[in-house]
Amino acid sequence: MCGIFAYYGEKKNAPELVIEGLKNLEYRGYDSWGIAYKTPTEIIIHKEIGKIGDIKTKDLELGESGVAMAHSRWATHGGVTKANAHPHFSENKEIVLIHNGIFENYSEVKKDLIKKGHKFVSQTDTEVLAHLIEQHTRKHSFEDSVKLAVKEIEGRYAIVVMKKDEDKIIAARKGSPLIIGVGKTHGEYFIASDIPAFLKHTNKVIYLDDNQICVIENRKINFYDNATNEEIKKRIIEIDLDIESSEKGEFEHFMMKEIMEQKETLNRAINQDPKTIEQVAKAIESAEDTYFVGCGTAGKAAMVGAYLFAKISKKQIRFVFGSEFQNYKEFINKKTLIVCVSQSGETADTLEAIEIAKEKGAKVAAIVNVESSTIARTADMVIPIKAGPEIGVASTKATTSQLAILTMLAYACDGGVEIAKQLLIRTASQINDMLNPRYAEHIKKIANKLKDIESMYIIGRGANFPMALECAIKLQEVSYIHAEGFAGGELKHGPLALITKNTPVIALVANDDCRKEILSNAQEVKARGGYIIGVSPTNEEVFDFWIRVPDTGETSPIVNIIPVQILAYQLAVLRQNDPDKPRNLAKSVTVK
Numbered sequence: 001m002c003g004i005f006a007y008y009g010e011k012k013n014a015p016e017l018v019i020e021g022l023k024n025l026e027y028r029g030y031d032s033w034g035i036a037y038k039t040p041t042e043i044i045i046h047k048e049i050g051k052i053g054d055i056k057t058k059d060l061e062l063g064e065s066g067v068a069m070a071h072s073r074w075a076t077h078g079g080v081t082k083a084n085a086h087p088h089f090s091e092n093k094e095i096v097l098i099h100n101g102i103f104e105n106y107s108e109v110k111k112d113l114i115k116k117g118h119k120f121v122s123q124t125d126t127e128v129l130a131h132l133i134e135q136h137t138r139k140h141s142f143e144d145s146v147k148l149a150v151k152e153i154e155g156r157y158a159i160v161v162m163k164k165d166e167d168k169i170i171a172a173r174k175g176s177p178l179i180i181g182v183g184k185t186h187g188e189y190f191i192a193s194d195i196p197a198f199l200k201h202t203n204k205v206i207y208l209d210d211n212q213i214c215v216i217e218n219r220k221i222n223f224y225d226n227a228t229n230e231e232i233k234k235r236i237i238e239i240d241l242d243i244e245s246s247e248k249g250e251f252e253h254f255m256m257k258e259i260m261e262q263k264e265t266l267n268r269a270i271n272q273d274p275k276t277i278e279q280v281a282k283a284i285e286s287a288e289d290t291y292f293v294g295c296g297t298a299g300k301a302a303m304v305g306a307y308l309f310a311k312i313s314k315k316q317i318r319f320v321f322g323s324e325f326q327n328y329k330e331f332i333n334k335k336t337l338i339v340c341v342s343q344s345g346e347t348a349d350t351l352e353a354i355e356i357a358k359e360k361g362a363k364v365a366a367i368v369n370v371e372s373s374t375i376a377r378t379a380d381m382v383i384p385i386k387a388g389p390e391i392g393v394a395s396t397k398a399t400t401s402q403l404a405i406l407t408m409l410a411y412a413c414d415g416g417v418e419i420a421k422q423l424l425i426r427t428a429s430q431i432n433d434m435l436n437p438r439y440a441e442h443i444k445k446i447a448n449k450l451k452d453i454e455s456m457y458i459i460g461r462g463a464n465f466p467m468a469l470e471c472a473i474k475l476q477e478v479s480y481i482h483a484e485g486f487a488g489g490e491l492k493h494g495p496l497a498l499i500t501k502n503t504p505v506i507a508l509v510a511n512d513d514c515r516k517e518i519l520s521n522a523q524e525v526k527a528r529g530g531y532i533i534g535v536s537p538t539n540e541e542v543f544d545f546w547i548r549v550p551d552t553g554e555t556s557p558i559v560n561i562i563p564v565q566i567l568a569y570q571l572a573v574l575r576q577n578d579p580d581k582p583r584n585l586a587k588s589v590t591v592k
């Protein structure tokens, strides 16, 4: 989703530097971009629709400056136009602003500003904020005006603002990530929505928390609590992220690199202190009610988790999508536990579920990849999945690591964390054998056959039903083929009407209690002319095409998703889509 990157320091190539940094945030997903920088006499803005990746900074004729800001926009209020792209000027063009999040009450504020004579050139909520700050500067200092304006925002935000004639850059956040990078030279700072933007320059960071404001001026940085206006001290943290882990290496796309990394990432998820897992398992056991919460792919992993608990630890867990959690708020109390699953740790809907849970006094545990994220910092207990930076928008390695942790958690509730560990170590080693170029070539044969189809379906039962939903997401995200997942038993209640000659249906067939039933469902499809692609440890008569997976018992959801990740990737490449940056989608969804 939208990306923020700003620079303040002695380097005179700040405009170029922020453009290069913004390129490292491309994976978040966006549709337009823009920069602003200060010269001694004015603020210059440059905006474009489309991708920044191919832009050569020398073609932009950028001036020299030591202060600049850049933004990649994922449209929410107003279409994808140059006028709607950030940065946005205030009425008098003295204040310039970039913004992530949503200013929910912007239309009332806009009406009021229009009455006061303000004219707007875009349809965005962001432009309203730039004008609102300017309105306050008529009576207050620039710094106080920003502080006053953000108090009026309902919703989540991360902003960076600067003003002509002031050697100052101000940043504020509530609910949307903003991180300060502390540069190597005195008084040099970076402000970004995500660390990869400045990782090349520094690994020393300061996390801005909600309702905090950061003011950089005269080569100094100060932080304030926006509720009390008191100055606060913040800690500099050295992070241990290397640039290489966020680069493609020998691979053409991050998605394939990350699929292949699953041999190692699973082991990293498994080999962590069992006490971290046991602590959350204990909390589940003592809670009156436990909810697993997540969105998108992380939501599907959480849903698998509920099945694993029913089967392995015989415990009932409710699964709820983050965006639906508010409907359950009447049932949340001090005895409730919510376990959030999230790759980025910044998903707005999941964060909102946490806010609701905390208001009701419930405890919160988080299974996250980004350990410095808001969700990780807000939760009472955290299990890191340790998958390393996931850059491809379509989640792959984070998913299997989330599933591994959920499997360990289910076994831990039954006192068997060590049994889970051994099972997962075996699974990781079988995945290691499976993930080779020959396997990918075999799947490519089916990708070639499917590349021009319009629709396909995926069926599964038990824990492989949510995996069928996840397979559909993978195919939708990168191949743009209409794909839907169903519980095998539900076929006869509607979806069977969609099956005609050669309709492709992927059947996830694990060697478990559901095996016979899912094979019967595959027969029902075949009898109506469907073309069955079986993902299974054994070849079956009903399959038209067989993709072999190892027989790993309770970890079948982990091994079953991998060939479909590869299939989705290959379909994307064959259909000339960019698998790393699917249209209209974002990696970190920071709006509700």
Ligand code: G6P
Pocket: 295, 296, 297, 298, 299, 341, 342, 343, 344, 345, 346, 347, 350, 393, 394, 395, 585, 586, 587, 588, 589
């Ligand atoms: C977006 C991403 C998905 C992800 C979902 C939830 O849709 O593209 O890959 O599953 O958000 O994100 P989270 O970071 O909470 O896992």
